[in-house]
Amino acid sequence: MDFDHLQNIAAFAKVARHNSFSAAARDLGLSTATVSRQIARLEQTVGAQLFVRTTRQVALTEIGEAFYRRSSAILLMAEESLSEARELQAEPRGTLRVTAPTLFGTMHLAQLISRFTDQYREVEVRLTVSDGLENISGGDHDVAVRITNHLDDGVVARRLTPINWVVCASPAYMARHGVPRHPHELLGHECCHYASLIRHDRWNFIKDEEEYSAAVHSRLHVNSSEIIASHALAGRAIAMLPTYLVGDYLRSGELRPVLTDYQPTVNSSLYAIYSPTRYLMAKVRCFIDVLSASFADPPYWEAGVMEGI
Numbered sequence: 001m002d003f004d005h006l007q008n009i010a011a012f013a014k015v016a017r018h019n020s021f022s023a024a025a026r027d028l029g030l031s032t033a034t035v036s037r038q039i040a041r042l043e044q045t046v047g048a049q050l051f052v053r054t055t056r057q058v059a060l061t062e063i064g065e066a067f068y069r070r071s072s073a074i075l076l077m078a079e080e081s082l083s084e085a086r087e088l089q090a091e092p093r094g095t096l097r098v099t100a101p102t103l104f105g106t107m108h109l110a111q112l113i114s115r116f117t118d119q120y121r122e123v124e125v126r127l128t129v130s131d132g133l134e135n136i137s138g139g140d141h142d143v144a145v146r147i148t149n150h151l152d153d154g155v156v157a158r159r160l161t162p163i164n165w166v167v168c169a170s171p172a173y174m175a176r177h178g179v180p181r182h183p184h185e186l187l188g189h190e191c192c193h194y195a196s197l198i199r200h201d202r203w204n205f206i207k208d209e210e211e212y213s214a215a216v217h218s219r220l221h222v223n224s225s226e227i228i229a230s231h232a233l234a235g236r237a238i239a240m241l242p243t244y245l246v247g248d249y250l251r252s253g254e255l256r257p258v259l260t261d262y263q264p265t266v267n268s269s270l271y272a273i274y275s276p277t278r279y280l281m282a283k284v285r286c287f288i289d290v291l292s293a294s295f296a297d298p299p300y301w302e303a304g305v306m307e308g309i
Contacts, residue, residue: 005042005045006078007038008038008042008045009074010075011024011030011035011038011039011042012038012039012050012067013068013075014027014028015035015039015058016060016064016068019058019059020058021036021039021058039051046063048061049061049063049064050063050064050067051064090282091120091282092120092122092282092283092286093120093123093282093283094123094124095125095126096124096142096143096284097126097128097142098126098127098141098143098144098145099140099143099144099145100127100128100129100144100145100146101129101130101131101146101147102129102130103225103245104145104147104270105127105129105145107245108244108295108301109127109145112290113127115290116287116290119290120283120286123283123286123287142284142287143273143274143284143288144274145160145272145291146270147268147270148268148269149269151271152273154275154276155273155274155275156273156274156275156276157271158292159269159270159271160269160291160292161269161270161296161297161298161299162268162270162298163243163270164242164243165240165241165242165243165264165267166240166242166243166246166264167203167240167258167262168232168238168241168246168249168255168256168258169232169235169237169238169258170232170234170235170255170256171253172235173232173235173236173237173238174256177189177190179258180238180258182259183205183212183213183214183259184212184214186203186215186238187214187216187217189217189237189238190217190218190219190237190238191203191216191218191237191239192220192232192236192237192238192239193216193218193228193239193240194222194223194224194228194240195223197266198240198266201216201217201218202215202216203216203240203264204264204265205259205263205264205265206262206263207262207263211265212262218237220236220237225242225245226245228241229241229246229255232255233249233255238258239255243301244299244301247302247305250305251304257305270299
């Protein structure tokens with residue numbers, strides 16, 4: 001389709017919207033005669049009359065109505081494409097609404113957002129930390145930072161980094177109770193894990209493509225990874241926790257990894273999730289770029305912790 005055809009279709013759509021050649025001409029900044037010629041050329045191309053013209057009104061023919069439904073959708077897409085192209089070059093501005101898991105948001109997003117707002121002075125960030133799945137497709141948030149293995153339909157996601165888990169204990173616990181060498185030895189230890197994540201009190205591992213399912217015993221059932229970490233630091237249990245929470249403790253030696261030859265299978269990934277219609281907004285695009293630059297593979301919180309984590 002050449003440019004003249006697009007101009008003729010645009011003129012047609014304006015006339016159809018206004019039911020008037022003169023009103024369409026004013027909207028387009030053209031003369032009424034020019035718009036009339038464009039419609040005549042379009043009718044010649046289509047091979048059918050698109051308007052019924054009287055001295056009092058302009059109305060679409062049946063073919064004109066069908067053509068308008070299709071052409072208006074095409075023009076709307078073209079207008080949106082132009083808007084998005086301009087947005088790509090625009091300076092980020094406005095309110096950016098972000099949702100993230102409570103613990104991860106507190107530990108790893110707060111400083112990142114501070115750096116982002118320092119760099120983009122025209123953006124105001126509203127961060128909601130919640131362990132519920134906040135609505136992204138309904139327009140409540142621009143970006144959701146999520147730890148998941150399941151992505152909803154109707155959204156776009158950029159994978160940022162893996163979320164690995166580690167079995168760990170304090171040196172004091174190991175001195176009193178020993179160190180398990182095989183997953184099946186965990187049953188003889190006090191174990192602690194995130195209650196809603198681990199089902200049926202079994203920890204699952206993989207080693208050399210072989211899977212292991214180990215029964216564990218726990219007297220503390222809690223849905224707070226921070227409380228589990230405190231329990232482990234106090235020498236009360238072996239814990240299974242995400243490395244983004246315990247990376248510093250593992251580096252300092254306050255916690256030590258256990259069963260390092262066996263990889264927990266609860267691992268998931270960190271994603272930036274957004275609606276397809278919002279990504280090209282400059283504030284969203286720049287924020288996701290900052291997230292991608294900050295969270296690499298392997299993630300920074302695992303640096304110097306342990307081999308093969």
